[in-house]
Amino acid sequence: MNSTESRDKKSNTTIVDTSDDLVTSPDPTHPANLIPELCRHFWTIGWATGTGGGISIRDDDKVYIAPSGVQKERIKPEHIFVLPYPQSEPPLASTADTRTFLRKPSIPLKESACTPLFWAAFDLRDAKACIHTHSQHAVMATLLWPGNEFRIEKLEMIKGVRWGGVEGTMTYEDELVVPIIENTPLEEDLRHTLVEAMKAYPKAAAVLVRRHGVYVWGPSWESAKTQAECLDYLFELGVKMKLANVL
């Protein structure tokens, strides 16, 4: 049990800190400041509109998560959840009673439904940040590549993508392969196939979700962001090239 939690012996429930201490910092690069700023930016480029999409950042033993179902461009630091890392089990909504939080907002909010998906990037790739976008370029790519892989080559922006999302950068000579998984009615239910795809494609920097979007991660929030930008560019260009019959 961490310092911000205490257990009420009578009711046997965990009382979580709802103070703003863990999400208040004058440092603009503190995750609780960065998540609202990046979500605002992602909203302006169509990655996180209509409450969809988002980003989670891991700072050592803490994971910072945005709230669920809210206008992502209007999140404030005090709306951010803080979870301890690592945890023996991924924090699934279906295990709500046993999940541990270091900090919850004082107003009634739920943590992002993407939490178990972000967690897969932290656990399987040791990522420090994971971005989920609803970019139409990603969605179109999953429609024009009907199989279980998006493939593209001979484009300069491939050089901005890392092997596995966290290792060395790819070269112009390398073919980019991104696995595609099928969407599910509930976000949480994507976890199983996302984990399977990450294991089957250990060198892939992202996982596309058909008719939904993409999960991209990196060894830092900066790297996750620039890789997501390179991949989005490649999805957009791939779609245009395929429609122009020049692929």
Ligand SMILES: CSC[C@@H](O)[C@@H](O)C(=O)COP(=O)(O)O
């Ligand atoms: C427009 S609803 C989108 C959600 O179901 C989900 O796909 C999503 O990306 C965001 O989930 P959230 O729980 O709001 O963080």
Ligand SMILES: [Zn+2]
């Ligand atoms: Zn989504």
